[in-house]
Amino acid sequence: xxxxxxxxxxxxxxxxxxxxxxxxxxxxxxxxxxxxxxxxxxxxxxxxxxxxxxxxxxxxxxxxxxxxxxxxxxxxxxxxxxxxxxxxxxxxxxxxxxxxxxxxxxxxxxxxxxxxxxxxxxxxxxxxxxxxxxxxxxxxxxxxxxxxxxxxxxxxxxxxxxxxxxxxxxxxxxxxxxxxxxxxxxxxxxxxxxxxxxxxxxxxxxxxxxxxxxxxxxxxxxxxxxxxxxxxxxxxxxxxxxxxxxxxxxxxxxxxxxxxxxxxxxxxxxxxxxxxxxxxxxxxxxxxxxxxxxxxxxxxxxxxxx
Numbered sequence: 001x002x003x004x005x006x007x008x009x010x011x012x013x014x015x016x017x018x019x020x021x022x023x024x025x026x027x028x029x030x031x032x033x034x035x036x037x038x039x040x041x042x043x044x045x046x047x048x049x050x051x052x053x054x055x056x057x058x059x060x061x062x063x064x065x066x067x068x069x070x071x072x073x074x075x076x077x078x079x080x081x082x083x084x085x086x087x088x089x090x091x092x093x094x095x096x097x098x099x100x101x102x103x104x105x106x107x108x109x110x111x112x113x114x115x116x117x118x119x120x121x122x123x124x125x126x127x128x129x130x131x132x133x134x135x136x137x138x139x140x141x142x143x144x145x146x147x148x149x150x151x152x153x154x155x156x157x158x159x160x161x162x163x164x165x166x167x168x169x170x171x172x173x174x175x176x177x178x179x180x181x182x183x184x185x186x187x188x189x190x191x192x193x194x195x196x197x198x199x200x201x202x203x204x205x206x207x208x209x210x211x212x213x214x215x216x217x218x219x220x221x222x223x224x225x226x227x228x229x230x231x232x233x234x235x236x237x238x239x240x241x242x243x244x245x246x247x248x249x250x251x252x253x254x255x256x257x258x259x260x261x262x263x264x265x266x267x268x269x270x271x272x273x274x275x276x277x278x279x280x281x282x283x284x285x286x287x288x289x290x291x292x293x294x295x296x297x298x299x300x301x302x303x304x305x306x
Contacts, residue, residue: 088112137177
């Protein structure tokens with residue numbers, strides 16, 4: 001029923017926009033009209049596109065990316081876009097649903113293209129791929145390059161600017177990668193086990209030498225609460241592994257993590273990680289390199305601490 005109302009609202013929003021003259025192919029100033037689905041893709045598009053694009057980012061900082069629902073204004077932006085940049089890897093099923101009503105699937109470019117996608121840590125989800133691929137510096141660099149290529153293909157006359165701005169962002173991410181590896185190298189091998197709110201840090205752990213112990217929500221998203229047996233198993237694992245820190249995430253309610261911490265004697269790390277979403281403007285996690293460095297510093301400090 002909830003999805004039916006969302007689809008009805010979407011259809012009404014599109015009809016109203018069309019009746020008001022929506023669907024203009026590009027802004028009157030000649031800029032490329034771009035829609036980005038997630039905060040990560042939006043940030044890359046903003047940096048690479050600069051003033052040459054008119055950008056709409058569908059998800060706002062702090063929003064949970066897995067369960068986003070299209071609103072009429074979002075539908076209008078999608079309908080008008082020259083180019084739609086999605087994170088991909090199965091994350092935005094809601095976008096595919098929207099495009100069956102709006103049309104224009106040929107305008108979508110998958111920013112996970114070329115990424116070595118991994119299976120989730122939970123064997124029960126082995127048929128899926130982990131969509132949190134942006135959480136390493138090498139993959140974030142690939143994102144910037146994919147954005148550059150998509151924008152340049154859409155507007156070859158502006159490709160030089162896209163290429164120059166992308167190169168500057170890549171340099172920042174390369175510098176962040178060096179610092180992250182330095183921080184992770186300082187963590188003793190015995191303290192590299194990670195417990196998080198949900199199974200989102202797989203790419204980061206594989207890239208930087210950490211070990212997955214478990215997650216409060218034993219899945220790739222947080223759409224359903226874990227059952228008591230799953231929570232009891234996680235508590236047993238935390239005790240047996242000697243885990244002292246549980247990492248919360250900026251887009252996830254920490255209530256279950258807090259309960260597990262109280263049960264096991266571990267602590268919930270006060271500063272949340274940025275996983276599904278970048279941070280708000282002005283925060284440490286508002287950019288791709290800032291988000292990665294923030295996460296690395298929080299993990300480093302928690303795992304080498306008492």
